[in-house]
Amino acid sequence: MAKSIFVCQSCGAEHRKWIGQCPDCGDWNSISEQVIEAGLKRTGGKGKALATSPITSINRESNPRRSSRIEELDRVLGGGIVPGSAVLIGGDPGIGKSTLLLQAAARLAAHGNRPVLYITGEESITQVHLRGERIESMHENLLLVSACELESMLATIGEVKPETVIVDSIQTTVSNRLSSAPGTVSQVRDCAAALIQNAKQTGHALILVGHVTKEGALAGPRVLEHMVDAVIYFEGDRGHAHRILRTVKNRFGPAGEIGVFEMTDRGLIGIRDASRLFLAERSTDTPGSVVLACMEGTRPLLVEVQALVAPTVYSTPKRSAVGLDTGRVAMLTAVLERRIGIPLSQHDVYVNIAGGARIAEPAADLAVLLAMVSAFQERPVADDVALFGEVGLTGEVRPVGQPESRAREAANLGFTHLLLPGENHQRVQKANIIANMRGESGSPLRLSAV
Ligand code: TYD
Ligand code: MG
Numbered sequence: 001m002a003k004s005i006f007v008c009q010s011c012g013a014e015h016r017k018w019i020g021q022c023p024d025c026g027d028w029n030s031i032s033e034q035v036i037e038a039g040l041k042r043t044g045g046k047g048k049a050l051a052t053s054p055i056t057s058i059n060r061e062s063n064p065r066r067s068s069r070i071e072e073l074d075r076v077l078g079g080g081i082v083p084g085s086a087v088l089i090g091g092d093p094g095i096g097k098s099t100l101l102l103q104a105a106a107r108l109a110a111h112g113n114r115p116v117l118y119i120t121g122e123e124s125i126t127q128v129h130l131r132g133e134r135i136e137s138m139h140e141n142l143l144l145v146s147a148c149e150l151e152s153m154l155a156t157i158g159e160v161k162p163e164t165v166i167v168d169s170i171q172t173t174v175s176n177r178l179s180s181a182p183g184t185v186s187q188v189r190d191c192a193a194a195l196i197q198n199a200k201q202t203g204h205a206l207i208l209v210g211h212v213t214k215e216g217a218l219a220g221p222r223v224l225e226h227m228v229d230a231v232i233y234f235e236g237d238r239g240h241a242h243r244i245l246r247t248v249k250n251r252f253g254p255a256g257e258i259g260v261f262e263m264t265d266r267g268l269i270g271i272r273d274a275s276r277l278f279l280a281e282r283s284t285d286t287p288g289s290v291v292l293a294c295m296e297g298t299r300p301l302l303v304e305v306q307a308l309v310a311p312t313v314y315s316t317p318k319r320s321a322v323g324l325d326t327g328r329v330a331m332l333t334a335v336l337e338r339r340i341g342i343p344l345s346q347h348d349v350y351v352n353i354a355g356g357a358r359i360a361e362p363a364a365d366l367a368v369l370l371a372m373v374s375a376f377q378e379r380p381v382a383d384d385v386a387l388f389g390e391v392g393l394t395g396e397v398r399p400v401g402q403p404e405s406r407a408r409e410a411a412n413l414g415f416t417h418l419l420l421p422g423e424n425h426q427r428v429q430k431a432n433i434i435a436n437m438r439g440e441s442g443s444p445l446r447l448s449a450v
């Protein structure tokens with residue numbers, strides 16, 4: 001017998017009857033009716049005891065990771081794709097998800113024992129073929145199928161027995177058991193659950209593509225985040241050619257890793273030397289520009305922090321930030337005023353991370369402060385200086401993690417002078433790596449504790 005449930009399209013909560021406002025997430029008019037065909041029956045019987053195994057007897061080697069042969073992607077995945085796991089790749093439409101996955105799929109197919117199945121629900125297989133030819137991602141073990149129906153996908157997977165399955169995208173996947181439209185929360189959630197369960201049972205790796213949209217027309221992949229083993233976001237803006245792949249969650253490796261790519265006419269190319277890319281357009285000898293040595297996951301990265309300080313025309317001066325938390329910039333502006341005595345109450349402050357990078361760590365504080373002071377005084381900072389350090393509300397400079405990696409990256413890129421927190425200074429010196437740190441000019445890196 002068919003049964004109706006009422007599902008909130010914003011948060012996925014289920015209700016017995018229609019209501020105007022979802023009590024779970026508070027959204028209005030987000031609840032729609034769905035008819036479910038009877039299928040899953042709860043038997044209500046007693047469960048049977050399952051076999052257990054000692055943790056020490058479980059063989060790790062039986063589940064080796066598969067390398068995608070794309071270094072930047074492997075790093076983000078924590079070393080490769082784990083069989084039986086589910087990975088979600090989210091990102092704005094047109095950012096390059098399909099391109100990246102097609103490149104990865106062809107390499108996985110070329111080096112695997114069994115085929116890679118690429119299920120496309122968005123493009124025709126001719127379109128995918130044309131793209132594959134252009135970006136040189138062709139292999140006979142890479143099987144394409146155009147499908148939207150979940151049940152046909154599962155049947156195809158059962159027949160092909162692939163090593164890796166890519167579903168592009170989860171928003172176009174529909175189950176014929178549900179009456180709701182493609183992309184609604186219940187379709188996305190139920191289809192993903194079925195695909196993930198199937199992957200765990202048969203042992204293939206599953207990669208799901210999910211679009212993130214601001215309108216609520218397509219359910220964002222947020223609903224899926226807790227269902228999958230790893231969540232990766234593909235970011236970047238259309239104005240820049242580079243794209244950043246970022247791990248948000250990973251059950252098999254560290255989160256917070258990034259991979260950097262450049263979109264070219266022959267697909268995505270991994271960029272190992274990301275600092276050089278972010279500093280490429282740096283204007284030297286300009287007030288308000290400093291170089292920050294930050295960490296993205298385990299990877300040191302140098303970025304340019306820019307500040308502009310201008311007399312305000314508003315009654316409340318503006319504090320604005322791109323690539324940084326605005327609240328943090330407002331706090332640092334206050335620290336500058338109260339603790340260092342630079343009067344900014346009649347000035348607007350704008351801070352930007354050049355090149356479209358996003359920095360979330362407090363180690364950027366010192367760089368933001370110095371950029372603001374440099375902009376306010378209209379005095380440029382020497383262009384061989386890099387820095388890092390957290391600043392507290394009393395104006396104290398605090399140590400940050402991994403100072404040695406930051407110092408090494410700065411030295412590698414030819415910076416000869418590093419400003420760093422006092423406690424980190426000792427650590428960098430104690431580690432006795434200073435002698436090995438030589439800039440391109442050949443002079444040793446000079447350390448100044450702040
Ligand atoms: P796509 O992978 O289709 O994005 P998504 O799957 O995330 O929606 O990428 C589409 C964009 O990438 C499109 O604007 C064209 C561009 N592109 C290139 O610049 N070079 C290429 O080699 C390819 C395949 C795409
Ligand atoms: Mg696509």
